[in-house]
Amino acid sequence: MLIEQLINGITLGSIYAIVALGFTLVFGVLGIINMAHGEIFMFGAFIGVIVTSTFKGPLWLAFAAAILVTGIMGYLLERFALRPLRNKQGVSHLAPLISTIGVSILLENLSHHLFGAGNHPFNNTFAEISFQIGSITVYLVQIVIFMISVILMYTLSYWLGKTKAGKALRATAENLETASLLGVDTKKTITMTVIIASAMGGIAGILVGMAFNSVTPQMGLSIGLKGLAIIILGGMGNVKGAMAGGLILGLAETFIVVYGNSGYRDAIAFAAIIVILLVRPQGLFGQKISA
Amino acid sequence: MLKVQGISTSYGKINVLKNISLEVEEGSIVTILGANGAGKSTTMKTICGLLKPQEGKVEFFGEDVTGRRPDQLVRTGIALVPEGRQILSGMTVLENLEMGAYHRKDNEIKHDIEKVMERFPILKERHQQLGGTLSGGQQQMLAIARALLSRPKLLLLDEPSMGLAPLVVADIFKIIKEINEAGTTVLLVEQNARQALRVSDYGYVLETGKIIAEGKSNDLLTDPRIMEAYLGRKSS
Ligand SMILES: Nc1ncnc2c1ncn2[C@@H]1O[C@H](COP(=O)(O)OP(=O)(O)OP(=O)(O)O)[C@@H](O)[C@H]1O
Ligand SMILES: [Mg+2]
Numbered sequence: 001m002l003i004e005q006l007i008n009g010i011t012l013g014s015i016y017a018i019v020a021l022g023f024t025l026v027f028g029v030l031g032i033i034n035m036a037h038g039e040i041f042m043f044g045a046f047i048g049v050i051v052t053s054t055f056k057g058p059l060w061l062a063f064a065a066a067i068l069v070t071g072i073m074g075y076l077l078e079r080f081a082l083r084p085l086r087n088k089q090g091v092s093h094l095a096p097l098i099s100t101i102g103v104s105i106l107l108e109n110l111s112h113h114l115f116g117a118g119n120h121p122f123n124n125t126f127a128e129i130s131f132q133i134g135s136i137t138v139y140l141v142q143i144v145i146f147m148i149s150v151i152l153m154y155t156l157s158y159w160l161g162k163t164k165a166g167k168a169l170r171a172t173a174e175n176l177e178t179a180s181l182l183g184v185d186t187k188k189t190i191t192m193t194v195i196i197a198s199a200m201g202g203i204a205g206i207l208v209g210m211a212f213n214s215v216t217p218q219m220g221l222s223i224g225l226k227g228l229a230i231i232i233l234g235g236m237g238n239v240k241g242a243m244a245g246g247l248i249l250g251l252a253e254t255f256i257v258v259y260g261n262s263g264y265r266d267a268i269a270f271a272a273i274i275v276i277l278l279v280r281p282q283g284l285f286g287q288k289i290s291a
Numbered sequence: 292m293l294k295v296q297g298i299s300t301s302y303g304k305i306n307v308l309k310n311i312s313l314e315v316e317e318g319s320i321v322t323i324l325g326a327n328g329a330g331k332s333t334t335m336k337t338i339c340g341l342l343k344p345q346e347g348k349v350e351f352f353g354e355d356v357t358g359r360r361p362d363q364l365v366r367t368g369i370a371l372v373p374e375g376r377q378i379l380s381g382m383t384v385l386e387n388l389e390m391g392a393y394h395r396k397d398n399e400i401k402h403d404i405e406k407v408m409e410r411f412p413i414l415k416e417r418h419q420q421l422g423g424t425l426s427g428g429q430q431q432m433l434a435i436a437r438a439l440l441s442r443p444k445l446l447l448l449d450e451p452s453m454g455l456a457p458l459v460v461a462d463i464f465k466i467i468k469e470i471n472e473a474g475t476t477v478l479l480v481e482q483n484a485r486q487a488l489r490v491s492d493y494g495y496v497l498e499t500g501k502i503i504a505e506g507k508s509n510d511l512l513t514d515p516r517i518m519e520a521y522l523g524r525k526s527s
Contacts, residue, residue, distance in 0.1 A: 089303055164393070171379050171390055177341060178377040183365040183394035183441065 003136050005258050006251070011142045011211060013250020014149030018204040019223055020230035020242035021156060022197040028173035028237040029193045035100040036077055038224020039107035040198045044070045044205025045122075045215040046115050053123035059210075066202040074198025077103055078191050104220065111217040119216050122209035145207050152203065153243055160239060169193055173237065222266065229269035233276050235283030244284060248272075292317040292476055293338070293369075293445055298347030300330075300337045307333045309500045310347070315445065315493075320467065320477040322487040322508065324521050325497035331480040332374050334497070335449045338478070339371040340364045351445070366394050368444035372451060374480075376434040380423025384414055387422045387433055391440030400440070407436045428459040435466065439475070446470065449480045464490050484521040488512045496521065 019041060026034045044066040051062035081099045085091050129140040160166040171179040172189045180186045208223070209215050230249055234241025252268050276283060293315040300308040307330050315321045325331045336342040338349055340361040348357040351367060361371070379387050388407065392400045408415035411432045417425060425433060431451055438446060448467065452460040460483060468490050471477050481487035488494055488508040496504040496517060504517060511517050 167382070167386060167390060168393065170382060174379050174381050175377060177361075178373070178379060179390075180361040181339065181341070181365065181371050181373065181377075182390045182437070183362045184390075185360075185362050 004138075005254055007136075007138060007142055009251035009254035010247065011145050011250070012254060013247035014146050014153075015204055015207045015211065015246075016223075016226060016230055016250050017243045017246025018149055018152060018200055018207065019227040020234065020246045021153070021239065022201045022204070023227045023231045024234075024237055024239060024242040025169075025193050025197040025200075027231060029169065029190050030082065030096070032082075032096045032100070033228060034077075034194075034197070035097065035224065036081075036103040036107060037100075037197070037201050037227060038220035038222075039104045039111070040070050040073050040077070040220075041201035041205045041208075041223055042111060042215070042217060042220035043073060043107065044202025045209045045219065046111060046120070046205075047202065048206035048209045049115075049120045049122055049215050053121060056123070059124070059206075062206055063203060066206050067199045070202025070205070071195045071199040073107075074195040075191065077198065078194040082194070083187075083191075104224070108217055108220060111220075115217065117217060119214050122213050122215060124210050124213065127210070127213060141210050145211055148203070148207065152200065156200075157239065165189075165192070226266075226269045229273045232273050232283055235285040238283065238285045241283055241285030292352055293478065294350040295334075295338060296348050296350065298334075298337055298344040298349065300333055300342050300344045302333075306345075307500050308337065308344070311497075311500070311502055312347075313495050313502065313505070315476060315478050317444075317476055318471075318474070319493060320471050320479060320491040322479045322481055322484075322491040322494040323497055324481065324484050324487065324494060324511075324517075326521075327482075328499075329497040330500040331497055332449055333500075335371060335373075335447050335478075335480055339369055339447055341371075362394070365441050365443075368442075369447065370438040370441045370443035370445070371447040372434045372438045372449065374449040374453065376427075376430045378422040378425065378430045378433055380421060382422055383419055384422055384425070384433060385418040387437050388414070388418075388440055391437035394441065403440055403442075407439060411436050428455050428462075431455065431459075431463060432466075435463075435470075439470065443475060445476045445478065447478045447480075450482060451479070452481065452483045452486070460486065484517075485512070 234245030
């Protein structure tokens with residue numbers, strides 16, 4: 001029982017971590033919270049539904065389509081909602097935040113229109129496959145989710161830490177002017193970051209679809225707020241913090257449902273933020289973006 | 292090699308540079324002197340592309356480069372070591388050096404990093420340490436080394452001696468001289484007027500956004516007006 005819950009918590013937590021990483025990357029280079037990230041995530045989940053349920057396509061195709069579509073959404077977000085507001089005289093520093101809120105509302109309305117308000121099942125051929133280890137039941141889908149998350153996190157860490165493009169991103173995140181003096185095309189780096197972050201949101205969307213077998217237009221808001229909670233918990237713009245924060249929140253939510261009161265499940269994230277902000281205002285790993 | 296012709300630069304409505312012209316000959320060291328707020332950094336930022344002038348133009352090897360971005364200008368051979376060094380504090384010393392060679396595609400980068408670390412042994416010793424944990428003097432060495440790794444033809448140095456102990460300052464000026472002797476042209480902004488003029492060939496004096504005097508460094512060093520205003524009376 002305990003171990004099963006632990007597995008549930010880690011599965012959920014690794015999805016949260018992926019969502020939070022998307023927030024963290026964008027916060028790192030642009031210094032803003034991308035309030036549209038949750039809705040981009042939700043679109044990723046719907047692409048998954050369309051590919052697997054409507055067209056009975058394979059899972060890998062769902063991932064590929066979600067990455068493509070959410071990546072393009074990220075590009076459009078940066079190009080039309082964020083870039084025009086940058087370095088403009090007299091534009092409030094809150095303007096980009098408001099702009100992403102606008103985009104999030106637009107996307108939610110659009111998804112109602114495109115997909116309808118109801119709950120959409122996620123057709124997953126191996127959703128019911130499970131195996132027993134002693135008295136413990138493990139679902140294959142949980143292992144797949146966990147593996148994908150770990151691979152994604154590892155790849156991202158490696159990319160940020162070891163590749164030229166990753167280092168350019170970190171330099172841009174730390175100091176835009178310095179990065180450009182060193183030869184980094186910061187405009188390109190920012191666009192690339194928003195695209196990568198959005199595609200990660202899309203992947204997370206499919207993972208949630210696989211895990212809970214349910215996708216709705218409203219899921220963006222709740223996961224968006226949780227992602228926000230996680231990056232405050234982990235330290236704004238901090239990659240390790242986003243991963244650790246995601247796992248902590250996933251485990252906390254799982255255990256509160258099992259051993260506490262499931263009614264408080266969604267309140268956990270925000271209770272955690274308040275406590276953390278009181279004890280450690282910079283977050284658990286608070287510092288600038290680093291590998 | 293560098294020709295600045297009548298540039299005027301503003302921050303919003305505040306006009307800071309008023310019709311500045313200056314020239315840097317290939318192989319030379321040129322110094323810009325001026326009090327705090329005179330517009331020295333603004334001049335440097337305009338040359339390297341961080342700021343765009345409202346008027347005038349910047350020519351590099353006869354080519355009009357006005358309005359190009361800094362990342363484009365690094366590729367044509369202009370590198371700035373900004374005021375306050377601007378080390379990437381969350382990246383290691385080695386990563387800072389690698390970022391210096393960011394735009395390069397040749398296969399001598401590793402070799403150049405080795406060479407630069409031999410020139411600055413402290414950077415070799417601390418290469419795994421985060422840039423932000425270096426002392427001020429070490430950070431200045433790192434900033435210069437990093438800029439050199441872009442293989443600049445023209446190196447812009449904005450107050451490299453700022454906030455450093457006299458011995459380290461002397462070291463910095465020695466390094467500037469060596470860099471120049473190795474073939475890099477240098478445009479230097481300094482408050483340390485006497486030492487700057489001693490290493491340089493030509494100097495400009497900036498006051499509230501205008502050039503009020505210019506001349507061979509030796510002449511400026513013996514000009515009573517300049518001495519009084521920027522070198523302190525008691526000079527030799
Ligand atoms: N970002 C900015 N916005 C508005 N005004 C600025 C900005 N940066 C500089 N200034 C103003 O422009 C003028 C020139 O500044 P600049 O930094 O070029 O001076 P400086 O000669 O480099 O001085 P210092 O020796 O103190 O470095 C100053 O009056 C300063 O207040
Ligand atoms: Mg200055």
